[in-house]
Amino acid sequence: MTPRLTTGRILLSVPHMGGNEQLYVAEAFATNWLSTVGPNLTAFEREFERHIGMPSVALASGTAAMHLGLRLLGVKPNDDVFCPTLTFVATANPIAYLGANPIFLDSDRQTWNLDPDLLADALAQRAARNRLPKAVIVVHLYGQPADMDPILAVCARYEVPVFEDAAEALGSTYKGKPAGSHSGLAVYSFNGNKMITTTGGGMLSAANADWIQQARFWSTQARDNALWYEHSQMGYNYRMSNVLAGIGRGQLEVLGDRVSQRRAIAFRYRDAFADIPGMTFMPQSPHGIHTNWLSCFLIDEPAFGCSRDSLINALDAAGIESRPVWKPMHLQPLYRQAEHIGGDIAEDLFQRGICLPSSSSLTLEDQRRVIDAVYSTAGVACE
Ligand SMILES: Cc1ncc(COP(=O)(O)O)c(C=O)c1O
Numbered sequence: 315m316t317p318r319l320t321t322g323r324i325l326l327s328v329p330h331m332g333g334n335e336q337l338y339v340a341e342a343f344a345t346n347w348l349s350t351v352g353p354n355l356t357a358f359e360r361e362f363e364r365h366i367g368m369p370s371v372a373l374a375s376g377t378a379a380m381h382l383g384l385r386l387l388g389v390k391p392n393d394d395v396f397c398p399t400l401t402f403v404a405t406a407n408p409i410a411y412l413g414a415n416p417i418f419l420d421s422d423r424q425t426w427n428l429d430p431d432l433l434a435d436a437l438a439q440r441a442a443r444n445r446l447p448k449a450v451i452v453v454h455l456y457g458q459p460a461d462m463d464p465i466l467a468v469c470a471r472y473e474v475p476v477f478e479d480a481a482e483a484l485g486s487t488y489k490g491k492p493a494g495s496h497s498g499l500a501v502y503s504f505n506g507n508k509m510i511t512t513t514g515g516g517m518l519s520a521a522n523a524d525w526i527q528q529a530r531f532w533s534t535q536a537r538d539n540a541l542w543y544e545h546s547q548m549g550y551n552y553r554m555s556n557v558l559a560g561i562g563r564g565q566l567e568v569l570g571d572r573v574s575q576r577r578a579i580a581f582r583y584r585d586a587f588a589d590i591p592g593m594t595f596m597p598q599s600p601h602g603i604h605t606n607w608l609s610c611f612l613i614d615e616p617a618f619g620c621s622r623d624s625l626i627n628a629l630d631a632a633g634i635e636s637r638p639v640w641k642p643m644h645l646q647p648l649y650r651q652a653e654h655i656g657g658d659i660a661e662d663l664f665q666r667g668i669c670l671p672s673s674s675s676l677t678l679e680d681q682r683r684v685i686d687a688v689y690s691t692a693g694v695a696c697e
Pocket residue numbers: 375376377378401402404405453479481482502503504505514515516
């Protein structure tokens with residue numbers, strides 16, 4: 315099923331249904347399971363668990379999953395939590411929801427993810443000050459698997475738990491296993507722009523089944539087992555609905571296709587732009603499958619002939635949506651007071667990085683339009 319865009323504008327990343335979603339949704343209507351319990355939810359979680367290899371709970375968003383995951387790790391007011399600075403704000407906000415302090419670390423140029431060497435130095439310094447972080451968050455940015463082995467090794471040395479934000483990385487792998495399944499605690503997002511979508515939603519997965527049971531309890535207002543409404547813990551209204559879980563079931567059936575389609579788009583861009591000076595494809599991890607959820611490039615203005623921002627504006631004028639790479643958290647007004655560790659690699663990636671239209675439903679014709687528009691901006695004759 316190819317989604318029809320009504321505007322003719324080529325968007326960055328749009329939902330792409332597989333076909334069976336409506337059957338599962340119709341089933342929910344036919345059986346009146348129209349709340350946050352029901353067979354679609356159970357089946358979606360079971361099918362997701364088979365894919366990831368960990369018990370999982372379906373939630374209203376990836377952000378909600380981050381919040382519950384941090385709470386499971388015991389993050390409390392005034393704790394420090396290490397977090398990559400190059401990410402979407404939803405990685406960091408749940409740290410602040412819990413009254414803890416996000417500490418932002420710079421990126422590794424090879425992966426654009428958390429730099430394992432920088433992390434090792436930072437943990438050593440914190441250990442010397444007897445102020446270790448309560449947790450380390452790793453983000454698998456744009457579907458690029460972070461280099462987990464050195465990260466897990468150094469965190470194990472200091473007994474600091476690792477929490478994987480795989481919101482953008484469903485379908486990615488690291489050393490043969492799904493991204494997110496290495497540390498024992500991970501988050502996935504089904505936001506409308508992600509690899510697969512439930513219109514909005516998320517999943518929290520953990521190796522420890524008790525944690526998932528606890529998170530499920532918190533996600534439905536933490537109702538104790540009593541005849542009346544009894545509460546001894548703080549809860550949230552974070553559960554996914556059975557209707558949306560039906561969409562998730564259909565989407566999960568086509569995840570493999572979505573990975574192949576996004577990768578094919580990224581590699582077509584890479585090949586098409588190979589001859590453009592000053593335009594570099596995001597590195598691809600040698601350790602696994604980078605889904606290229608979004609196709610990202612770096613623009614070197616002098617060689618390319620114009621700035622990253624001018625390219626975005628030129629594409630916009632041609633009816634094509636593109637975006638800068640995430641603005642680092644330590645540069646956000648919201649987090650101007652937060653500590654930042656490391657150099658300016660993330661800032662450089664933000665200044666020069668561009669995300670091109672990457673929808674798995676992007677047609678060859680539309681991708682050609684994007685490629686032609688980039689060529690005319692770069693001032694290079696288009697073949
Ligand atoms: C890196 C990252 N973390 C967390 C989230 C939050 O997910 P959600 O939008 O489902 O709340 C997103 C995406 O939106 C994301 O890109």
